[in-house]
Amino acid sequence: MAILGIDEVGRGPLAGPLVVGAVxxxxxxxxxxxxxxxxxxxxxxxxxxxxxxILEKAAATGLGWVSAKELDEVGIxxxxxxxxxxxxxxxxxxxxxxxxxxxxxxxxxxxxxxxxKFVSTMPKADNLVKEVSAASIIAKVxxxxxxxxxxxxxxxxGFEQHVGYGTAKHMxxxxxxxxxxxxxRSFEPIKSMTGFSRAEVRKKNTSFTGALGEEAVAxxxxxxxxxxxxxxxxxxxxxxxxxxxxxGRIYFTEVKYRKNDWHGGGLLAVDKHKLKxxxxxxxxxxxxxxxxxxxxxPLLAVADVVGEDFEVKEWFEIN
Numbered sequence: 097m098a099i100l101g102i103d104e105v106g107r108g109p110l111a112g113p114l115v116v117g118a119v120x121x122x123x124x125x126x127x128x129x130x131x132x133x134x135x136x137x138x139x140x141x142x143x144x145x146x147x148x149x150i151l152e153k154a155a156a157t158g159l160g161w162v163s164a165k166e167l168d169e170v171g172i173x174x175x176x177x178x179x180x181x182x183x184x185x186x187x188x189x190x191x192x193x194x195x196x197x198x199x200x201x202x203x204x205x206x207x208x209x210x211x212x213k214f215v216s217t218m219p220k221a222d223n224l225v226k227e228v229s230a231a232s233i234i235a236k237v238x239x240x241x242x243x244x245x246x247x248x249x250x251x252x253x254g255f256e257q258h259v260g261y262g263t264a265k266h267m268x269x270x271x272x273x274x275x276x277x278x279x280x281r282s283f284e285p286i287k288s289m290t291g292f293s294r295a296e297v298r299k300k301n302t303s304f305t306g307a308l309g310e311e312a313v314a315x316x317x318x319x320x321x322x323x324x325x326x327x328x329x330x331x332x333x334x335x336x337x338x339x340x341x342x343x344g345r346i347y348f349t350e351v352k353y354r355k356n357d358w359h360g361g362g363l364l365a366v367d368k369h370k371l372k373x374x375x376x377x378x379x380x381x382x383x384x385x386x387x388x389x390x391x392x393x394p395l396l397a398v399a400d401v402v403g404e405d406f407e408v409k410e411w412f413e414i415n
Contacts, residue, residue: 098123098155100187100194101227102180102205105135105235107172109260110270110286111253111279112243114167114175116160116205117235118183120192121227122153132229134222135236147237150230157230158186159238168282169294180205183231198225200232250276252384273380276330309353310337312406313399320411322347325388329381336377338399346392348378349411353401371396371414 098120106114121129128149135143151157160182167175180199184206187194197214199205200221206212221228240259247256253269253276260266260278262285270289275281281292314324317340325346326339337351350370374396382389400409 097196098192098194099225099227100156100184100197101221101225101229101231102183102197103200103222103228103232103235104176104179105232105239106260107176109280110262110266110283111255111260111276112164112246113239114162114172114179115235115239115242116176116179116183117231117233117238118156118158118160118180118187119150119227119230119234120155120157120187120194121230122155126153128153129226132226132233134220134229135232137223138233140240143233143237146230146233150234154230156187156190156192157234158183158190159235160184160186164278164280168280168292171282171294176203177205181209184211198228200228246278250278252380273384274330277328306351306353308406309401310351312401312408313349313351313411314338316399316408316411317342317347317349326381329377336374336381339381341392344392345395346382346389347395347397347413348374348381349397349399350374351399351401353406355403 100118100120102116102118104114104116106112128146131142131146138146160179162175162179162182166178170178184197195214196216197206197211198221199215199217200219202217202219204212204215204217206215218225218228222232223229243255243259247254252273254265257263258266267285270279270286275286275290279286281287281290282294286292310327314327317338318324320342322340322342324338324340327337329336329339336348338347338349340347340349378394378396382392382394395413397411397413399411401407402409
């Protein structure tokens with residue numbers, strides 16, 4: 097009787113994705129299967145070794161991912177359901193048969209689906225059922241690797257060490273630099289810090305005008321000889337839309353979009369308060385990319401984008 101084991105990793109961190117693993121082990125039991133257990137009870141080196149064996153020798157494996165942004169939009173319960181469904185679909189595409197599904201914990205994340213009747217939930221299954229142990233291992237390794245890659249993009253947070261959990265070092269980095277796009281704004285204490293509203297996030301996610309305006313400016317800058325090095329760099333107080341480099345200078349550009357020409361240019365939107373926010377964000381970027389930005393002159397700029405065609409009317413330095 098083939099079992100499809102399911103377990104999640106990343107339910108509690110303040111940053112990064114939620115990942116669900118799903119595994120069907122081969123009928124023939126081998127010695128390596130006896131070594132499987134809850135991923136948290138294994139060393140990182142042992143997890144990596146077993147992960148490779150599982151991916152090579154299991155009858156089927158699958159992963160389901162939900163990003164931090166999507167989790168904020170739908171909430172943790174729906175995110176767990178979505179990730180589980182995605183992991184199972186990934187396995188089903190391989191056409192490996194199974195007759196039972198075991199999910200670690202007490203909640204059936206496949207409830208109200210065609211597979212609901214095949215599910216058994218079991219607390220501590222990740223240490224009791226080998227298929228679930230295998231699922232926990234591949235999910236843990238996949239997510240940890242993602243967080244290590246994320247650390248290269250946002251080195252100020254130390255993601256490679258705490259993988260997004262709210263350690264003292266992580267909280268200190270958030271206090272100093274604010275949050276990045278991979279932080280979960282619906283989780284405390286970030287929720288209180290940012291004034292998070294799920295309704296606002298959903299509304300924001302349905303509007304693409306800002307993103308389209310930024311894309312138009314990025315193309316404009318590239319055509320003018322810039323290299324885009326970052327987009328949407330966030331601090332607690334402010335977000336820089338585009339960071340670019342040209343001729344030994346690094347530019348921090350604020351993109352302002354207007355539906356028409358009736359209400360003046362982009363410079364009107366940059367008051368003293370916003371200018372200070374931009375300066376602070378630029379300083380944060382320069383500090384945490386000190387090696388790459390060495391000897392570069394930082395400059396603030398504004399891009400004015402107008403109309404349904406997202407025409408870049410002007411781009412200019414403001415300091």
